Amino acid sequence: MKDWETLEPDVYRLMNKHYTPGRGGRKIRYIVRHHTAGVLTTEQVWNVWQTRQASANYIVEPSGRIGQLVNDWDTSWANANATANAESITIEHSNSAGAAQDWPISDATIEEGAHLAAALCRAYGLGRPEFGKNIKDHKDFWNTSCPYHLARGGKYHQRYMQRAQYWYDRMANPAPTPAPAQPEDTDMGFTDEDRRIQREIWEQLRGPGGEGWPQLGQNADGQNLTLVDGIAALRRDVNTKEK
Ligand SMILES: [Zn+2]
Structure with a gap:
């Protein structure tokens, strides 16, 4: 991410179809995790979704780079459940290899995905990341194995949740920074105004x-x-x- 506070992604590649503008008056209540069942960058998944009637708010690439495809205030078509789509921010996690390797996910994708989930929980006031409460899986809404090894009980799940909680705690209680020797130069940062x-x-x-x-x-x-x-x-x- 370019900025975890303002949720600025590394790259935008916004969908021109296969999503719903707005959220129909619903509030964001939780994050839904997916895996792509493919090794995909932001640009590649955008191409896939040009023909498949699907989308997600974010994808975390194998390198950990994060792309946004549907704005947070719009509804992605990810969960095969209209209510869950309207109430969630959806994150696709790319695999780092295919079926022959049983769909692994890279450490960078786990780490950045967990950090993103934490940043979203904080930005939307969803509370500390907790599975079943503010973090859910695609399979909770549809008859699918997605997000496979990332799903609850899968081999990546525990680490993902631990890292999401770690990042949430870090953002909620930032480590004290030493006071600057001189008044802060405001042209590089944000002023109170x-x-x-x-x-x-x-x-x-x-x-x-x-x-x-x-x-x-x-x-x-x-x-x-x-x-x-x-x-x-x-x-x-x-x-x-x-x-
Ligand atoms: Zn899925």
């Missing part, structure tokens, strides 16, 4: 406390829509009227 503006933009997008905006209306479950959900609904209306 920058951070205030970032918070303001964030709140405008998701509504107060991430609860959506009452004036945008509600989904079938009575949850307020976010700004993105509102625009997505507007677009659906426009499309319907054009037909």
